[in-house]
Amino acid sequence: MWSEYRSNEETEYSAVTLDLSNNALPFAPLPSVRKAIEAEVDRAADYPAAAYGSLRNAIAGFAGFDPDQVIVGPGSVGVLGYIMRRVAGDGGRVVFAVPAFDAYERVVVDAGGTAVPVRGTESRWQPVESMVAAAGDDAAAILICSPHNPTGERVSLDEIGMVLSAVPRHTVVVVDEAYIDFDRTVDASATFRLTSAHPNLVVLRTFSKAYGLAGLRVGYAVGDAGLIGACRTVAMPFGVNRLAVAAAIASLDVSDELADQVDRVVHCRSQFIESARAHGLSVPESHGNFLWVPMRHPAPLVDCFSRSGIAVREYPDLGVRITVPAPEHMDHVVEVLADGYSRMEATACHR
Structure with missing residues (x-):
């Protein structure tokens, strides 16, 4: 398996045995979801329904919306691209905090918008008041990520309400809840x-x-029918394949079983954080399926993981994000993390 991670402005590739860089779940599809996928294989030569009526209906029923308030696309990043193209495609300013999900700036720029990054700090990685100030009266959109990728910090409902009250109604507030x-x-x-x-x-x-x-x-967004409908007009035709549609619908039908898997991840996350702190690392609480290790010089730690066959995500001058590993990998990952951190501290002491 090959894993990709970004270092500075370049992309490096390393052969890895354990990929903890992309926050994927370490589980195979549930039996009913697998069955739904397999049932669509014989129809792979057929295009999916252009309007995705069955998927939008299923999401609407799950989320409590009307189908015309739902837009779907190839992952949430694909849906975000549709939204940005519609609301910021003529050079509109789009505000978001950095560090951020790697794709935000790329999606905004590719859609024709102007990225306006606002620097966060360890005390507040998404400084919503500063983001509102940067938006001013003319921003096309503000992107809020909660739980925040890559730090795991959450933005409260009251803070989201404050942003909505502070910005003009023509500024679209996108709340990315990929890890909710x-x-x-x-x-x-x-x-x-x-x-x-x-x-x-x-x-x-x-x-x-x-x-x-x-x-x-496959991903989706919900909101006002007029705004969502306008975004659907710029969506890529047939952007979500038949297998993905079937799998998503089937997944909504077994949300309780999937919640059990999430419970296991949350339990492992607690163990991961406790183990890291027991080895002297100062790591914050996380509300995602990953751990954030803030540090000014993360490259040596990333290199230590790479030599051990583990891919993690580096944010130069800021920190390292590590996906919560499966239980059978936990001890090894913690051992590498602790060893790499202790080596860094020893090197710093001898400078």
Whole structure:
């Protein structure tokens, strides 16, 4: 298996035996989901339904919306691209905090928008008040990620409400909740409910993380029917394949079983954080399926992982993000993390 991670402005490739760089779930599809995928294989020569009526109906029923309030696409990043093309495609300013999901800037620029990154710090990785100030009166959109990728920090519902109250109605507020299922401190449907009072709010979700369908590429967004409908007009035709549609619908039907898998990930996350802290690492709480290790010079730690056959995600001058490993890999990952960290400290002491 090959894994890709970004270092500075370049992309490096390393042969790895354990990929902890992309926050994928370590589970195969559930039997009923696998059956739904297999049932579509014989129809692979047929295009999917252009309007994705069955999938949009299933998502609408799950999330409490009308189908015309749902847009689907190839992963949440694909859906975000549709939204950015519609609301910021003429050079519109789009504000987001950095560090951020790697794709944000690329999606904004590719859509024709202007990226406006706002630097976060260890005290607040998504400084929402600074983001609102940067947006001013003319921003096309603000992107909020909660739980935050890559740090695991959450943005409260009150803070989202503050942003919505502070920006003009023509500024679209996109709340990316790709990791919401791993956050056990919130009501996962609370942001959905805010959309009824705020037509400029769009909530972005994915089947790639908690649903374990990263390889099939399917995501969605919900919001005001007028805004969502406008975004659908710029969507790529047949952007979600038949197998992905079938798998997503089947996954919504077994959400309780998938919740059990998420429970296991959350339990492993707690163990991971406790073990890291027991070895002297200062790591924050995480509400995603990953651990954030803030450090000014992360390259040596990333190199230590790479030599051990483990891929992690480096954020130069800021830190390292490590996907929560499966239980059978936990001890080894913690051992490499602790060893790499202790080597870095020893080197620093002898400078």
